[in-house]
Amino acid sequence: MPALTRHIHPGWLIIAPLLVLVMALYLGPILNILWLSVTDPEPGFGNYAKLGESDALIRIVWTTVRICIITTLFSVTLGYSIAYAMVHCHQRQKNYMLTLLLVSFWISILVRTFSWLMLLGRKGLVNVTLEDIGLIAEPIAFMRNELGVLIGMIHYMIPYAVLPLLVSMQSLDMRVMDASRNLGASGSQTFWRIYLPLTTPGIVASTLLVFILSLGFYVTPAVLGGGKVLMVAEYISVQLLVTLKWGTAAMLAAIMLMGVLAMLWVMSRFMKLSTVFGGAAR
């Protein structure tokens, strides 16, 4: 035992059972997927080769990436203004806003998606109102296209974007902004040169969170895209449940996983990831 603890910190022994459990339940299935992607239907990299051969697959991956980028851009930008407003308003209003933010977490994604269908459909509230006041002659096509998917996804993602930004902004020392003003900087100079750089870890955390969550979106594209906007998650489910090509599904899942890991790796080249996830900045 002493020989063992000389090389291994005893703390590891305490968390060992949990570690084994996580490995078995989490790493196991992931390895199984990776294994499937190179063995089904036959051993080799045939599934991955399809990426180069099939235009449909490339289009699906590209659609997914494009939608995720646009969603992230809008969610983080809107989330930034919401977080800013929350941090810098009075405590009472802040409590109201925080409650509303939490409420939106409690409402199921299915409910929120179908509400958009009610609002934005051809006979939805928005189109009917606009027609009644004579602004438009024909209903605007909000649904069954990429616009609808984007509206639904951005709406769902904003609360997620707000949280890391809120944490980052709340931990700021506001005397630093006073110091900037005192040294003669205008409001916009203070924002661009002090406030924005100091909240960058929050922006990166928010961007990563929203982008990674968006990659796996299934319900919203399926309902609001009306089958016309096919994203990776929906395609994987089709491969699993309808066409039973588990190898292709596993390959797409593996690509997504590696994409996320690659993003984290690139980010870690530019900044310490621990600061993004709330660690101390150096």
Place this chain on the structure above:
Amino acid sequence: MAEPNQTGSLQVRNVSKLFGTFKAVNDISLDIRKGEFLTLLGPSGSGKTTLLMMIAGFLDISEGDIALDEASIANVPAEKRNFGMVFQGYALFPHMTVRDNIGYALSVRKRPAAEITARVDEMLELVQLQEFADRKPAQLSGGQQQRVALARALCFAPPVLLLDEPLGALDKKLRVEVQEQLKDIHRRVGTTFIYVTHDQEEALSMSDRIVIMRDGAIEQVGTPKELYERPINQFTAGFLGKSNFIQHNGKTFALRPEKIDLRASASHPDARLSGTVRSVTYFGSMQRVIVDASDGTEIEVDIDVWRNSETLREGDAVDLLWTDDAAVELQMG
């Protein structure tokens, strides 16, 4: 280093600050001379920081006016006042190097890069931080951060420098050292310094004049010596240094512990009071003796050990002597 300062006198005229119905600063008037080191001294809640924040422009003035060289600045926003400020906790920009911190004021004024570099070098030399120019604030000690804050606030040659308890975060030994540096820098730049503190030793050792504040109002203004030797009331006498309070003919007098003589033998002809020694505490440079006086009061006496070699013991009968000018008559309050 001579600064091209033609300005730097401040006039505070009947200034009040209300938070709701609470008067944090109550009708204060004060003339601050160009180039002086003025300290606002008071316990917490005395309104000294509130007054400083109004001078800096971070708080609006509820009533009255503040003027720089007789021209009102009450409606000038903080970023246009051109006052340097050293914040409590320094408020350095954590993502910038020392050099960028110090040059910030010139950089937001869009001055040419060469001028900024030259001026920052000058400031780095002033605060002796040349070799730390490329470090981030987190890599510096508290004392070094304090000097960066000072250099940053002085870089654009402001007419007035405001300091909000700048030594509060430093340990005691370092504080004395930094006090000397601060005074030295004040002498060299000639800027008006307005210094807020609750530490009476800091105030005494550095200031040209001290403003003693309590409950949002000024108690007394004067040089450190004037305030120490001639306090006008019990609050000033007790806040600045130690003091005994003697009642005589219905009047109250302040009597500093070091201005009392102790004689061991009883019934001395010139004795003002007599009593017995309750305790003797040795402090090295002096001895503090607490005497239970015959009139029932407790008197503290500081004795120069070197010149008074006779040893006092608890229970000794003593006479207390002092000259007429040692006791200062106080106003009520």
